[in-house]
Amino acid sequence: xxxxxxxxxxxxxRHGYVDRSVERIAAEANLTKGAAYYHFGSKEGLFEAVxxxxxxxxxxxxxxxxxxxxxxxxxxxxxAGHRR
Numbered sequence: 826x827x828x829x830x831x832x833x834x835x836x837x838x839r840h841g842y843v844d845r846s847v848e849r850i851a852a853e854a855n856l857t858k859g860a861a862y863y864h865f866g867s868k869e870g871l872f873e874a875v876x877x878x879x880x881x882x883x884x885x886x887x888x889x890x891x892x893x894x895x896x897x898x899x900x901x902x903x904x905a906g907h908r909r
Contacts, residue, residue, distance in 0.1 A: 826864050826874075828854045829850065829851060829854040829856060829861060829864075829871070830871070830874050830875055830878055832850050832853050832854050833845075833850045833871050833872070833874070833875050834875045834878060834879070836849075836850055836853075837872060837875055842868075842872055846868070847861050847862065847865075847867075847868050847871060848861075850871070
């Protein structure tokens with residue numbers, strides 16, 4: 826499931842939460858939509874797993890985190906939960 830979380834992090838960052846589907850992200854990870862929902866329960870559950878990973882990265886490796894390279898690595902996160 827780590828690959829799914831990595832791909833979701835990338836896609837949510839690039840395209841926002843609203844513009845990505847679990848089905849599309851799961852397909853990129855060579856998983857079924859059902860497998861993703863089994864592990865995360867919902868799109869929101871997958872997004873929460875992504876955010877936990879971002880928080881973990883910031884706490885464990887602040888000098889190598891996305892913020893260490895500027896905010897570009899987290900560019901899509903603030904808007905990810907907002908609908909247009």
